[in-house]
Structures are given as structure tokens and as C-alpha cells.
Amino acid sequence: KAGVTQTPRYLIKTRGQQVTLSCSPISGHRSVSWYQQTPGQGLQFLFEYFSETQRNKGNFPGRFSGRQFSNSRSEMNVSTLELGDSALYLCASSPTGAYGYTFGSGTRLTVV
């Protein structure tokens, strides 16, 4: 059974640009959530989608947005990139969310 797939694995962008990250959940999983991991702030929740609807959103500025498609694949977009957005972005999926998530390997974003 395929796991959670995140693309690309590594990304380098320039300050002010925008970026889109992709996440393909495990087949049958309808809940997809996103997290930002940095050495200073640790792991922080960005948002959760279930059946194309955003159910929860973390405390991040509006530059961070996401969406989920009918096949449960999800994308995360960050506009007007700042140096502080450099991080490992993790996606996780679950059948419903209540009983644990399976994580992808992450996308490492570097903003220069």
C-alpha cells in the first residue's frame, strides 16, 4: 500500500516568490493536514482538510493557503515568500483524523 507522497522533496525559492506543494494521501484517506517544522518553532499545525473542506486552521498568516481536491489530493500554497518560511513542510493523511495520521517524508523549502 503506497504511503503519503509529497512533491517535490526539495525546493529553493527567492524571497517574494510563491510556491505550491503537493500531497497525495493514502488511498481512501479523506483527512489531510499540513504542518510546518522549524528548529525554532518545532512542529506547528497549518490546516486540515476533510472531503474538500477546510475544518481547522492554525495560527499562520493569510499567505499560507491550501485546498483539497475531490480525489483527496491536497496542495499548499505560500505567497510572497519570506526568509522565515524556510522549513520542512509535512503532510499527513488519515481515514477520519481521529485515530492517528500517516506522515509523508516532507518537502524541504529553502527561501533565499
Added chain:
Amino acid sequence: AQSVTQLDSHVSVSEGTPVLLRCNYSSSYSPSLFWYVQHPNKGLQLLLKYTSAATLVKGINGFEAEFKKSETSFHLTKPSAHMSDAAEYFCVVIDNNNAGNMLTFGGGTRLMVKP
């Protein structure tokens, strides 16, 4: 509001000795609790989960954790550490509120295993 506190940012043990990683939580709802492990440059792997069944939960690789409601704790233990256990460990709480599921992570504990 929910929160998770991992009481030690670093733990160092010798191979073959017991491991104890401590976690305290607070939650407004009936929580689900998890331990995840992250090896360098990898994603997070689920070690074990508590979802209001048995209070002593057994996970993979010989790890187990005990849910103690009176102490709001969910400490992770292993009787005998192996070199391959060296990694970062995260205690996680999920509040299953009406609005969906939101994971809150502890700050992480880096486990070092000495030969």
C-alpha cells in the same frame, strides 16, 4: 485549548538500559494521544496511540506508554535501548472536537543512545 509538554528536550542512555521519555498534556475534550518518532531527514512514524481503550498501550519496536488521567501524563518507555532508537520523539494530542481534528505537538525529545 490543548497543549503538550515534553519534559526533557534531550535524553541520553546507554545501549541496553531503560528509556523513559516524559509527556504531560492538557485538553478540553476527551483526547487521543500518540507518540511519533522522527529519524534524521525523515517524516514522522507512528509508534503507538491511546484512544480511550486500555491505559497501557504497546507500540512498535518494544515501546509502550501508559495513559494516566489523574496525572495528565502519557510517558513513553522501553525496557532496553538499542542504537537504532536514537531519534527525535514527539508526543501528540488530538482534540476530536466538532470542528474536526487538530494535532498539537510537544516540543520533541532527542534520544541519544551511547554504545
